[in-house]
Amino acid sequence: MDPSDRKQPDKPSTTDLEAPFPLKIDRKALITACAFGLVALAFFLFGIDKPPVRNFDEIVYVPAAQAVVDGILDMDPAEPPMGKLLVAAGINQAGDNPFGWRVSSAVCGALTLVAVFLWTHLLFGDYRASFFAALLTLLNNFLFVMSRTGMMDVFLVFFLFWSLVAYTAALTLDLSTPRRRILLCSSGFLLGLAGACKWNAVDTLAVLLGISFLLPGISKLLPVSPASSIARWAENLRRVKAPGLLFGLLVLPPVSYCLSFWVLFRCVHLSFDIHEFVRMNHAMWRYHVEASTAKTLMLAWYRWPFAASPMRFFSYLLGNPVVMWGGAAGIVFCFWRSWRLLGASEGFVVLLYASNLLQWAVTPTRVQLYYYYFPSAMFLSVALAVALRSLPRRLLGIRISLIVAVAAALVFLWCYPRMAHLDSPWDCALGCWE
Numbered sequence: 001m002d003p004s005d006r007k008q009p010d011k012p013s014t015t016d017l018e019a020p021f022p023l024k025i026d027r028k029a030l031i032t033a034c035a036f037g038l039v040a041l042a043f044f045l046f047g048i049d050k051p052p053v054r055n056f057d058e059i060v061y062v063p064a065a066q067a068v069v070d071g072i073l074d075m076d077p078a079e080p081p082m083g084k085l086l087v088a089a090g091i092n093q094a095g096d097n098p099f100g101w102r103v104s105s106a107v108c109g110a111l112t113l114v115a116v117f118l119w120t121h122l123l124f125g126d127y128r129a130s131f132f133a134a135l136l137t138l139l140n141n142f143l144f145v146m147s148r149t150g151m152m153d154v155f156l157v158f159f160l161f162w163s164l165v166a167y168t169a170a171l172t173l174d175l176s177t178p179r180r181r182i183l184l185c186s187s188g189f190l191l192g193l194a195g196a197c198k199w200n201a202v203d204t205l206a207v208l209l210g211i212s213f214l215l216p217g218i219s220k221l222l223p224v225s226p227a228s229s230i231a232r233w234a235e236n237l238r239r240v241k242a243p244g245l246l247f248g249l250l251v252l253p254p255v256s257y258c259l260s261f262w263v264l265f266r267c268v269h270l271s272f273d274i275h276e277f278v279r280m281n282h283a284m285w286r287y288h289v290e291a292s293t294a295k296t297l298m299l300a301w302y303r304w305p306f307a308a309s310p311m312r313f314f315s316y317l318l319g320n321p322v323v324m325w326g327g328a329a330g331i332v333f334c335f336w337r338s339w340r341l342l343g344a345s346e347g348f349v350v351l352l353y354a355s356n357l358l359q360w361a362v363t364p365t366r367v368q369l370y371y372y373y374f375p376s377a378m379f380l381s382v383a384l385a386v387a388l389r390s391l392p393r394r395l396l397g398i399r400i401s402l403i404v405a406v407a408a409a410l411v412f413l414w415c416y417p418r419m420a421h422l423d424s425p426w427d428c429a430l431g432c433w434e
Contacts, residue, residue, distance in 0.1 A: 082196035109147025192256030327380025
């Protein structure tokens with residue numbers, strides 16, 4: 001063996017948790033991802049017509065979607081039109097009823113679960129970790145509640161995660177340079193659609209831009225081997241080159257964002273009007289800056305990770321504590337690994353979680369509600385799945401991952417009757433939150 005090939009004792013290994021290279025998504029992973037999506041869709045659709053009246057912020061978004069169906073330009077100033085167009089598609093196909101209001105959310109929620117599995121697999125190349133991350137995401141309460149409500153957040157997360165799938169595939173798969181560029185362009189296009197659901201997508205775009213333009217330079221300064229994930233990602237980004245990155249991540253997001261308004265104008269039988277486009281966006285900015293709500297409904301952003309009381313006025317929403325708090329420990333582990341061992345995949349998870357949470361420290365709005373934690377919470381199951389890989393597989397002869405999964409499932413079942421709006425006496429079959 002060449003002495004240069006020997007592992008240096010003073011440099012920590014960066015490969016024991018990283019995805020193999022070249023990475024491929026095999027048939028087993030694809031079938032599993034699709035199975036998760038089908039199971040989730042059936043689960044989300046069961047009893048989705050409850051409550052039979054508009055739930056929480058559906059009172060704002062459903063009328064806007066109904067106006068689109070009726071060919072009327074009557075958008076509320078709360079959010080851009082993409083999510084409301086998807087709600088309108090559900091109403092158009094399934095009727096102006098609770099099922100029609102929410103069916104698009106259920107479909108996008110199920111597809112989000114597929115994206116979580118694929119994204120985890122692309123990052124770490126580990127079937128077990130991908131399976132476990134998707135399972136915990138299904139049980140984390142957030143995805144269940146948001147996928148059964150005609151609100152904008154599930155559409156935001158749907159486009160975000162599929163954007164991450166495309167971006168990560170461009171960095172990790174063994175592809176030609178043109179295909180990498182296509183994937184990066186797809187990622188940027190999907191991010192623009194995410195922003196057309198809620199402006200909160202901008203922080204994820206900032207993370208991707210930072211990685212794309214800073215990682216190639218940073219990798220040259222770090223003591224990493226050519227086989228490490230940081231070196232591989234940096235090299236793949238260099239192959240795409242700056243013009244491709246600029247087009248995919250700076251040009252296409254605004255294009256797809258504007259496209260959602262063009263579709264809206266077409267749906268209401270109007271030509272695209274740049275003045276009306278500017279007016280609508282200015283109205284949204286003023287709305288978010290000036291809007292307020294009852295203080296009893298709000299919860300400061302820094303308290304979201306530690307919340308222990310449900311949103312009684314919104315399907316008793318509370319993140320599954322097993323996933324929320326275990327995932328927080330997983331985020332700490334991923335941060336340690338990315339800092340000490342230069343793990344690019346773990347660092348990516350930490351950056352996305354932190355950016356989606358910390359944005360609320362600087363977002364110019366006076367309204368902060370617990371369900372805004374939804375995008376950040378989706379990364380906790382991935383972090384927990386990754387952290388568990390570093391622990392012994394068994395405790396007293398039982399798999400630790402099985403213990404965590406069973407605990408998460410039991411908590412979810414305890415929450416289920418209230419989240420699903422079951423009728424009495426089933427709403428308190430497993431106990432009530434009083």
